[in-house]
Amino acid sequence: MSRWNNTNVPDFILMGLTDSEEIQLVLFMLFLLIYLITVLGNVGMVLLICLDPQLHTPMYFFLTQLSFLDLSYSTVITxxxxxxxxxxxxxxxFMGCFAQMYFFVLLGAAECFLLSSMAYDRYAAICRPLHYPVIMSPRFCRALLFGSYLIGFMDSSVNLLCMSRLHFCDSNVIHHFFSLSCTDIYDTEIMIFIFAGCTVMVSLITISLSYVSILSTFLKINSTSGKQKAFSTYASHLLGVTIFYRTMIFTYLKPNESYSLGKDQMASVFYTIVIPVLNPLIYSxxxxxxxxxxxxxxxxxEGSRQLK
Structure with a gap:
């Protein structure tokens, strides 16, 4: 904290996607529409699952949490x-920027492992259907959820600790956060890269193993109706996972030689504003x-209104 107090930068200036006022107005209307759909879609998904007893299953328990994370994720930035x-x-x-970064990393890391939990749930449902109620017990589902948030908390805390060691001076115009520091950022970048890489890779390995087992079981199903039913149970999740991880890997786990400010800005807009609105559409x-x-x-x- 003392390192933060000694910084020469009281606040940061956020560079937008464009300097044109006309384009900024168009982007405002577009992002506002997307955010409103995000709120309505994710809140609607949560309410629908809560109101319908037939959706009170592990799959929809995780989907409720995914909607909550997407809504929170978008609200931190939009x-x-x-x-x-x-x-x-x-x-x-200065503190607002660090708070935004902290919750952004926490929610993003938690979503990675929540998607892993959802993949394991689909594995249990398709590959071990007779043992599914025992495997995905309410207690185990809550433990998976708690673990997702715990890992997100640990990941964001490490990021915050690494960033707190930096000293910011001179320029306060943000294109890339690390570039503002006037101290050596190599160790900080390595530490954050390791934790971010571990978060993505561990969750991806879990998802990949789950879907390899699902695919193996899928190929053994003889009936067409059985294959269609099995496919419908994991197709939505697979689509959501593909969109989420492709964008994240493109943004954070690519070599420095391929860095492009314009492409990274568009990618950041996609995974912070667009992806949260896609999940409720995909799953509905x-x-x-x-x-x-x-x-x-x-x-x-309608029936209750007619009775009145």
Whole structure:
């Protein structure tokens, strides 16, 4: 903390995607629309799962938490982005910047391991259906959820500790956070890269092993209807995982030689603003159970209105 107090930079100036006021207004309207859909989609998903008893299963328990993470993830970044697009002063306080980074890393790391938990749930449902209720017990599901948040907390704490060792001076215009430090950042970059790499790789290995087992079981199914049913149980999750990890790996785990400010800015917009709105669409549009649950809730409400 004393290192932070000695910094010469009271706040940071956030460089936007463009300097054109007309384009900034268009981006504001676009990002505002996306954020509103994100809020409605994820809150709607949580409420739908809570209201329909038939969705009170481990799969939808994790999906509820995914919606919560996506909503929180987007809320950490998007409101400040919208404010900066409308105002001429695009600054963020020093402590505000660190707080934003802390919760961003915490939620992102937690989502990695939540997706791993969801992949393991699909493995248990398809590969070990007779033992599924025992394997995915409520206690075990809660333990997986707690572990996801714990790993996110540890990852974000390490990032915050590494960043607190840096000394910031002179320029306060943000293109890339590390580039503002006037101290040697090599050790800090290595430490953060190791923890970020471990988070991504461990979760990816878990997901990959789960889907290799699922694919092996899938190929052994003889009936077409059985294959369609098995495919429908994991197709949505596989699509969500692919989008999430491809963007993250492109942004954080590529060599420095391939760094491009423009591409990285677009990638950051995609995984902070666009991905949170995609998950509720993916899991609702491609999931018959969610569609049927929505119809049941609507019919129930219409029935109660007719009784009144």
């Amino acid at each position: 409101p400040k982005t919208l404010a900066n697009l409308l105002t001429s002063t695009k600054n963020i306080s 549009l491609r999931n018959k159970e969610v569609k049927n649950a929505l119809l049941r809730v609507i019919q129930k409400r």
